[in-house]
Amino acid sequence: MQISTTVNGLSHTNEVEARTLLVHYIRDVLRLTGTNVGCDTSSCGACTVLLNGESVKSCTVLAVQADGQEITTIEGMASESGLHPIQKAFQENHGLQCGYCTPGMVMAAASFLHENPSPTEKEVREALEGNLCRCTGYHNIVKSVLAAAGEMGGAR
Amino acid sequence: MTAVETSSSERVTGQRLLRREDPELLTGEAKFVDDLAQQDVLHMAIVRSPVARAKIISIDTSAARAIDGVVGVYTGRDLKDLWQQPMPCAWVVTPDMKNPAHFPLAVDSVNYMGDAVAVVLANDKVIASDAVASIEVEYEELPPVLDLEESATDKVVIHPELGTNTSYVWALEPDNAKLEAAFSSAAHVVKGRFVQQRLIPSAMEPRGLLIVPQPYGGEYTLYSSTQIPHILKIMIAVTLGISESKIRVVAPSVGGGFGSKLNVYAEELLAFTLAKKTGKPIRWMEERSENALATVHGRGQIQEIELAADSDGKVLGIRANLLADMGAYLQLLTPGVPLLGGFLYHGLYDVAAYSFKCTGLFTNKTPTDAYRGAGRPEATFAIERGMDLLAHEMGIDPAEIRRRNFIPKEKFPYSSSPGLVFDSGNYLPNLEMALEKVGYSKLREEQFQLRSQNSKKHLGIGLSCYVEMCGLAPSKVLASLNYSAGGWEAATVRLLPTGKVQVVTGTAPHGQGHETSWAMIVADRLGINPDDVEVLHSDTSISPHGLDTYGSRSLSVGGTAIFMATGKVLDKARQIAAHQLEVAPEDLEYQDGNFSVKGSSEKKMALGQVAFEAFTAHNLPDGMEPTLEATTTWDPPNFTFPFGTHIAVVEIDEDTGDVKLVKYVAVDDVGNQINPMIVEGQIEGGIAQGVGQALFEEAIYDESGNLLTSTLAEYLVPSATELPNFELGSTFTPSPSNPMGVKGVGEAGCIASPPAVINAVVDALSTFGVKHIDMPASPEKIWNAIHQD
Numbered sequence: 001m002q003i004s005t006t007v008n009g010l011s012h013t014n015e016v017e018a019r020t021l022l023v024h025y026i027r028d029v030l031r032l033t034g035t036n037v038g039c040d041t042s043s044c045g046a047c048t049v050l051l052n053g054e055s056v057k058s059c060t061v062l063a064v065q066a067d068g069q070e071i072t073t074i075e076g077m078a079s080e081s082g083l084h085p086i087q088k089a090f091q092e093n094h095g096l097q098c099g100y101c102t103p104g105m106v107m108a109a110a111s112f113l114h115e116n117p118s119p120t121e122k123e124v125r126e127a128l129e130g131n132l133c134r135c136t137g138y139h140n141i142v143k144s145v146l147a148a149a150g151e152m153g154g155a156r
Numbered sequence: 157m158t159a160v161e162t163s164s165s166e167r168v169t170g171q172r173l174l175r176r177e178d179p180e181l182l183t184g185e186a187k188f189v190d191d192l193a194q195q196d197v198l199h200m201a202i203v204r205s206p207v208a209r210a211k212i213i214s215i216d217t218s219a220a221r222a223i224d225g226v227v228g229v230y231t232g233r234d235l236k237d238l239w240q241q242p243m244p245c246a247w248v249v250t251p252d253m254k255n256p257a258h259f260p261l262a263v264d265s266v267n268y269m270g271d272a273v274a275v276v277l278a279n280d281k282v283i284a285s286d287a288v289a290s291i292e293v294e295y296e297e298l299p300p301v302l303d304l305e306e307s308a309t310d311k312v313v314i315h316p317e318l319g320t321n322t323s324y325v326w327a328l329e330p331d332n333a334k335l336e337a338a339f340s341s342a343a344h345v346v347k348g349r350f351v352q353q354r355l356i357p358s359a360m361e362p363r364g365l366l367i368v369p370q371p372y373g374g375e376y377t378l379y380s381s382t383q384i385p386h387i388l389k390i391m392i393a394v395t396l397g398i399s400e401s402k403i404r405v406v407a408p409s410v411g412g413g414f415g416s417k418l419n420v421y422a423e424e425l426l427a428f429t430l431a432k433k434t435g436k437p438i439r440w441m442e443e444r445s446e447n448a449l450a451t452v453h454g455r456g457q458i459q460e461i462e463l464a465a466d467s468d469g470k471v472l473g474i475r476a477n478l479l480a481d482m483g484a485y486l487q488l489l490t491p492g493v494p495l496l497g498g499f500l501y502h503g504l505y506d507v508a509a510y511s512f513k514c515t516g517l518f519t520n521k522t523p524t525d526a527y528r529g530a531g532r533p534e535a536t537f538a539i540e541r542g543m544d545l546l547a548h549e550m551g552i553d554p555a556e557i558r559r560r561n562f563i564p565k566e567k568f569p570y571s572s573s574p575g576l577v578f579d580s581g582n583y584l585p586n587l588e589m590a591l592e593k594v595g596y597s598k599l600r601e602e603q604f605q606l607r608s609q610n611s612k613k614h615l616g617i618g619l620s621c622y623v624e625m626c627g628l629a630p631s632k633v634l635a636s637l638n639y640s641a642g643g644w645e646a647a648t649v650r651l652l653p654t655g656k657v658q659v660v661t662g663t664a665p666h667g668q669g670h671e672t673s674w675a676m677i678v679a680d681r682l683g684i685n686p687d688d689v690e691v692l693h694s695d696t697s698i699s700p701h702g703l704d705t706y707g708s709r710s711l712s713v714g715g716t717a718i719f720m721a722t723g724k725v726l727d728k729a730r731q732i733a734a735h736q737l738e739v740a741p742e743d744l745e746y747q748d749g750n751f752s753v754k755g756s757s758e759k760k761m762a763l764g765q766v767a768f769e770a771f772t773a774h775n776l777p778d779g780m781e782p783t784l785e786a787t788t789t790w791d792p793p794n795f796t797f798p799f800g801t802h803i804a805v806v807e808i809d810e811d812t813g814d815v816k817l818v819k820y821v822a823v824d825d826v827g828n829q830i831n832p833m834i835v836e837g838q839i840e841g842g843i844a845q846g847v848g849q850a851l852f853e854e855a856i857y858d859e860s861g862n863l864l865t866s867t868l869a870e871y872l873v874p875s876a877t878e879l880p881n882f883e884l885g886s887t888f889t890p891s892p893s894n895p896m897g898v899k900g901v902g903e904a905g906c907i908a909s910p911p912a913v914i915n916a917v918v919d920a921l922s923t924f925g926v927k928h929i930d931m932p933a934s935p936e937k938i939w940n941a942i943h944q945d
C-alpha cells in the first residue's frame with residue numbers, strides 16, 4: 001500500500017505492507033533510527049513519537065494509519081539554533097545515561113508540556129508512567145522535564 | 157576531602173561537567189547496534205524451546221526451507237562439529253565443579269524454556285520470524301526441576317552425565333572452633349531465611365548484533381550490544397578456533413547492561429559461525445520476550461544467616477549458608493556470582509568469627525549470572541535484615557545496633573575475618589548524616605503517634621548500611637578465586653601533533669559517561685581544557701587491550717590507568733621541555749598546560765609545543781624516542797570498599813496491603829568523586845533497581861517451568877510513578893589503594909536499597925508481629941502477613 005506522510009517537516013511517499021508498524025516505517029523505510037524499540041507489548045515507550053503533535057507509541061500504530069498525517073520524531077526536535085529546550089534540560093539535569101529510553105522520554109515530555117505547560121512533580125511522574133527507564137531511577141528525568149517547563153515559560 | 161592531584165588552577169575533577177555523550181543520544185544521532193546500516197544482510201532468528209526440560213525427538217525444518225527468502229535453516233546437529241569448545245565458563249570455582257557441556261544450539265535435549273534449538277537465516281526479518289514459526293520440533297517432555305531445595309535432593313537429575321544437580325559446594329571457614337565458641341557463648345542468636353528472587357535485568361535495549369565478514373581477508377567485525385568487547389573477542393577465538401587477529405569486536409552505543417551484557421552468548425557464537433559458513437553479514441536483534449528467556453537472570457538464592465551476639469548486642473559470629481540457582485547451565489561467570497558476596501556477610505561490622513557456604517545448584521530455568529551488584533546485594537540484604545532481627549529481639553533501635561557494631565575508624569585498613577583488607581572507612585558519621593537528613597527521631601515520633609491512634613496507615617522506617625568490595629580486581633586475588641582472567645585495566649594517553657590529547661581506554665561504557673569523566677581526569681592532570689581530550693573506547697581495533705566494564709571497576713581500575721599514563725606522558729614532556737629550555741627537569745614547574753622555569757616568567761613552553769616537538773623529533777634529548785605517548789596497565793593492589801547508609805520510609809495501607817515509598821535518603825561514600833553529577837545518577841538508578849527488587853520484580857515460573865513474566869507488561873520494572881525523588885548526600889573517605897582516592901559507584905544504590913525498603917516494610921508491620929516478608933513485598937504478601945492469625 002502507498003502512504004504519504006510528513007515527517008519532521010519533509011514529505012514522503014512510500015510503499016508499505018498493511019502489517020507494517022509505524023515504528024518500522026520510521027526506522028526501516030525512512031531510516032530515522034533515533035526512535036527505539038524496547039518491547040513487544042507497548043509497555044516501554046521507547047518508540048514514542050508525535051502524531052499530529054500528540055505522543056503515541058509508534059509500535060502500536062500501523063504505518064497505514066499515519067497516511068496523510070504529520071509525524072515528529074526525535075530527529076525533528078533540534079533546530080539549527082541548537083537543541084530543543086527539552087533536550088537541553090535533559091543534558092543539563094543528567095536526565096539520561098545509556099540514552100536508549102531518551103528519545104521516547106523527550107517526545108512524551110514534549111507532548112505533555114504542550115498540554116500542561118506548568119506541571120507539578122507528581123503530574124510529570126504520572127505523565128511519564130508509560131515510558132520506562134532502567135538507568136536513571138527517573139529522579140533526573142523528572143527534574144529535566146520540570147526544568148524544561150520552566151525554560152519554555154511554564155514555570156510554577 | 158583530599159584532593160586528586162592536579163596541574164590545573166581551576167580544578168576540573170569534582171565539577172558537575174555536563175556529559176559530552178548526551179547531544180548525540182538526545183538527537184537520535186547515536187547508533188545502537190540495530191541502527192547500523194548494512195547492505196545485503198541476512199537476518200537471524202532462533203527457534204526456542206517452549207518447554208523446560210525435554211528430549212528432542214525430531215526437528216522438521218522442511219516448511220521453513222520452502223519459504224521464499226529463507227537462506228538457511230540449521231539445527232544443533234548440523235552445526236555441532238563447528239564448535240571447538242562448549243560455551244565458555246570462566247570461573248571454575250572449585251576443582252571438582254560440575255559444568256555440563258553447553259553449545260549454542262541444543263543437540264539432544266533442552267533444559268530451559270528459551271533454550272535455542274534451531275536457527276534461521278533469511279533475507280528479511282519478518283520472513284525469518286515466519287520461518288521460525290513454521291519449524292516443528294517434537295519433544296518428549298521430562299519432569300523439570302524448578303525448586304532449589306528439590307534440586308538439592310537429586311531425585312531428578314537434570315544433566316544425567318553429571319550424576320547430580322550440585323555444581324559445587326564452596327566454603328569459607330576461616331576458624332570453625334572460634335565460630336562455635338562465639339555461638340555457644342552468645343547471649344542472643346537470631347536466624348533468618350531469606351529468598352532472593354530471580355530477577356530479569358531488563359536493560360531497555362535488548363541484546364543485538366551485526367557481524368560483517370570480509371570473505372577475502374578472512375576477518376570479521378562483530379558489532380554487539382555488549383559490556384565486554386575485549387573479553388568477547390578472546391572467548392570467540394577460543395570457542396570457535398578462529399585466530400584472534402581476525403576478530404574485531406565493537407560495542408556501539410549500548411542501551412544499558414547491568415551485568416546482563418557481561419557474557420558470551422549463544423547468539424554471538426552462532427552468528428559468527430554462520431557468517432563464516434555463508435560469508436554474509438548477519439543481523440540479530442533480540443525481542444523483549446526473548447530477552448526475558450535468553451539473556452541471563454540475576455539473584456536466585458535461598459539464604460540462611462545466623463548471628464550470635466553478646467548481651468550488649470555486639471555481634472560475635474556470623475554463619476551464612478546459601479543455595480544458589482545456577483539455572484540450566486553455567487554461563488561466563490555464573491558459579492562465581494554468589495561468591496562475590498561470600499566475603500561480605502558481616503557487612504561493615506566488626507565480627508571476629510565467620511563462616512560462609514554456598515551450594516550451586518542446577519534448575520531448569522534460564523542461567524543466572526551477574527546482575528548489578530552480583531553477590532553483594534544478596535550479602536548486604538542478609539546482614540542488614542539480620543541486624544534488624546537482632547535489634548528487634550533485643551529491643552534496641554536499629555540505628556543503635558549498627559553503631560555498636562561498626563568497624564571503628566581506627567581499625568582501618570581493617571583485616572576482616574573472611575580475609576579481606578578493607579581499604580578505608582568511617583562509618584559512624586555517614587550513618588549520622590543519613591539519620592539527620594531523613595529526620596529520624598521525628599519520623600519515629602510520627603510512627604509512635606500513628607500507632608497510638610490505631611491508624612490504618614502504617615509508617616515504616618528502614619535502615620541499610622552497606623559496604624561493598626568493588627573495583628574488580630587485583631589479578632592475584634582473582635587467581636586465588638580460580639577466575640581465569642586478570643583484573644587489570646589498560647590505558648594509552650597520547651599527545652597529538654596539534655597539542656590535542658587522545659585517550660584510549662579498555663573500559664566499555666554503556667551509560668556511565670566514561671568519555672566525560674576520563675577527559676576530566678586527564679584535563680585535571682595536564683591542566684588543560686577537557687574539550688581538548690578525546691576518549692576512544694569499545695572497539696578492539698582501536699583499544700586492543702582491556703577488560704571492560706562491570707563490577708564498579710571502570711573508574712578505580714580504568715580511570716587509574718589513565719591517571720598513571722597521563723603522569724608518564726607528563727614526565728616525558730618535562731624531559732623534552734627541559735632539554736629545549738636548557739635547564740634540568742627539576743627546575744621546571746608545570747601549571748595550566750605550561751612548563752616554566754622556576755623563578756623566571758620568561759622561560760616557558762606550552763604542552764602543545766612540546767607535543768609538536770615530540771612529533772617532529774627535530775630536537776629531542778639523545779636516545780629519546782619520538783612522539784609523546786604512554787601506556788599503563790594498572791593492576792590494583794586491592795579492591796575498593798565504598799560504603800553508605802540508605803534509609804527508606806514507607807507507608808502501608810492496612811486494608812489493601814499497598815506500600816508507598818514516601819521518602820528515600822541515601823548518603824554514600826565512594827571516595828573522591830570525579831563528576832558528582834554522574835555519581836548521583838549512578839546511585840539514583842541503582843536505588844530504583846533495588847526498589848524494583850524489593851517491591852515489584854520477580855521472574856515467575858509456573859509448575860511446568862514456563863516463564864510467566866516474559867514481557868514488560870508482566871515483569872514490573874518500576875515506572876516514574878512508583879518512585880519518589882531521592883535525597884542524596886555524600887561523605888568522602890578516599891581509598892588509599894589508588895592515587896586518585898576513588899572507589900566506584902555503579903552498584904552501590906542497588907546493593908543498599910533492597911534491605912532499606914524491606915526493613916521499612918517489616919518495621920511498619922512489626923505491630924502485627926511480622927518478622928520478615930520476602931521480596932518482592934507485593935500488596936498481596938503484605939495483606940496476607942497482616943491478616944495471618
Ligand code: FES
Pocket residue numbers: 036037038039040041042043044045046047048057058059060
Ligand atoms: S517499543 Fe513501543 S512501547 Fe515498547
Ligand code: FES
Pocket residue numbers: 095096097098099100101102132133134135136360411412667
Ligand atoms: S537512560 Fe538508559 S534506559 Fe533510560
